[in-house]
Amino acid sequence: MKIKSVEIYGYGQFVQRKVEFDQYFTEIFGQNEAGKSTLQAFIHSILFGFPTKKENEPRLEPRMGNHYGGRVTLILDDGMEVDVERVKGSAQGDVKVYMPNGSIKDEAWLKAQLNYINKKTYQAIFSFNVLGLQDIHKHMSEVQLQNFLMQAGALGSTEFIGMRELINQKKQELYKKSGQNPEINRKIEEVRNLEYQIREESAKMESYQRLTEEHEKASRRLDTLKQNLSQLTALFEEKQKEVALIDQVQEWKGLEADLNIEPLEFPEKGIDRYELAKVQVDHLERDIGLRVEKQQQLQNENSQLYVPEKSLYQNFESIAKQEDRVKQQDMELKQNEREFNQHEMEIKSLKSHIGWKELHDDVDSSEAQKS
Known part of the structure; x- marks a missing residue:
C-alpha cells in the first residue's frame, strides 16, 4: 500500500x-x-x-x-x-x-x-x-535495530521484552523439568499413571481372553457330553421296554418249543410299533364311544319330534299345487284393475275435453224432456 x-x-x-x-x-x-x-x-x-x-x-x-x-x-x-x-x-x-x-x-x-x-x-x-533517526548509528547496532523493528512489528512497541518475560514466567508456571506442581508436570504424572493402569488392564484383558477361550472349549465339551447322554438315555429306555417284556418273550418261546413251531422273526422296532398301534386302538375305541353317544342323543331327539298326520300333508300338497293358479288369477285381477283405472282416466279426460257436466238428481228435467 x-x-x-x-x-x-x-x-x-x-x-x-x-x-x-x-x-x-x-x-x-x-x-x-x-x-x-x-x-x-x-x-x-x-x-x-x-x-x-x-x-x-x-x-x-x-x-x-x-x-x-x-x-x-x-x-x-x-x-x-x-x-x-x-x-x-x-x-x-x-x-x-x-x-x-x-x-x-x-x-x-x-x-x-x-x-x-x-x-x-x-x-x-x-x-x-x-x-x-538522529544518531541512530551511534546508539544502536545493526542487530539492535533489527530487534527494535522486530519488537515493533510484533507488538507495536518495545513491550516485546516484557511480553517475553511474561511468557517465560507463564512457561515456568506450566512446566519445570524437575518440578511437580506445574500443571503440565501434573498432567505428565497423570499420563504415566494412566499408562500403568492401561498395562495392568491389558494384562487382565489377556487373562480374560484366555479364560474365555477355556470357557468356550469347556462349553463345546459339555455339549458333546450332553449329546452322548441323550443317546445313552434313549438306548436305556429301549432296553427297559425289552426287560419289561422278557417274561412274555420267554413264555412265547416255550410255547413255540412245545408246539414245535419255528420261531418267528421279531420285526424291526416291533416294540415301538406295538406301542404306537396300542395308542391308535385306544383313540379308535374312544372315538367309537363318542359316536355311539351321539347316535343315542339323536335318536332321543327324533322321538320327541311332532310328525303331522297324512291328511294334513295331503292338504298342504293340494294347496301347493294351486299356488301357481292363484298367482295367475291374482296377476289377472291386478291387470284388470290397472285397465279399469286407465279407462276411468280416459273417460275423465274426454269429459273434460267436451265440457261434460255431471247431472244432479235434484234437478227437474221433465219439461226439458217433453220439449
Missing part, C-alpha cells in the same frame, strides 16, 4: 490544501514550522481516527471553524486506487472509503486493508520523524 496524495479540508493551519507524494518513497521535508508534523499527524488521523480526549495528542481542529478533516488517496497492493475520507462526526470522526466503481466501504473494511494494525504500530514501523 502506498500514499499517492492527500487533500486537507481543514486541519491545523492547513485549509483546502492538496499534496502529491512520490510513489516510490514518501517523505515530508521543509523549513521549520512549515507544517511537516501537522501533515504527518493528518495522515495518521485519516487512517486511524482523530485523537480523542484520552490520547495525549492535539486534535488540530481549524481555528476559523472550517470543515474539519480531509481525504487520503491510497494505491493498494493490487494497483487499485481508493479515497479514504474522514470528517468530523463521532469521537474519531466519520470515515468513508470511495471505491473506483462508485461503491462506499466503511471503517471495518479500512482496518482489514491495514492488516488491523493500530496507530502506535504504524508510527513505530512505517511513519517516523527526523528525531527518531
